[in-house]
Amino acid sequence: MQIVADLHTHTIASTHAYSTVYEMARGAKNRGLIAIGITDHGPDMADGPHEWHFSNLDILPRQIEGVTVIRGIEFNICPGGALDHIKESSLKPIEFALASFHECCFAPSTKAAHTEALEAVLQDKRVNALGHPGNAKYDFDKEYIISRCNQYDKLVEINSNSFAIRKGSRENCTEIAQLCKKYQVPIVVDSDSHIEYRVGCVDNALSMLEEIGFPEELVINSSRERLDSYFRGRGLHLFE
């Protein structure tokens, strides 16, 4: 299995990331990818961009260096499951949205509180995918949430960066992927890269998925056809 697109990346619009949009697209090209999602942190993160970053995203060309650029955001999940403070009008250009727990916006709490927040996120139509749900600091009722993802048209992200940063995340990601397989929930495999050189680095995630015999047809970014079909199903024609 391989990926053809990386749908979770950050640019210097968040100051703890170090490459420009152009450089990230070049990183994707060097990795042989056909598309990249630029998904900077929502404005509630201390160094996330102002909401004008998002409202102006439609000036990005559809292709940079031959790589299709998808305009995105990584929302911060706040207690109770609300997302960043941002006007609906600022989100108009957004084509792909992840929603994730980050400690600055939601201090790790109880399993029940995390599950309740994720249940609210499931019902939020602005969100495409649950971002890095394998983070061991945010335990949740995995079966309860994953089994409801298809009903709410939510993807689950297997975030390769999670494997490197936190003990316990590999086990969590494996359990989550197994539940996605059981409930036939489509996933997206991403790098969460904060610099050009790591775009498309998802070997840890892919080797885990191979170990558990995860069906390739459920990985929406594993082929051009699957990626295209996912976005076409949501009204976006990426490759025209």
Ligand SMILES: [Zn+2]
């Ligand atoms: Zn970040």
Ligand SMILES: [Zn+2]
């Ligand atoms: Zn994140």
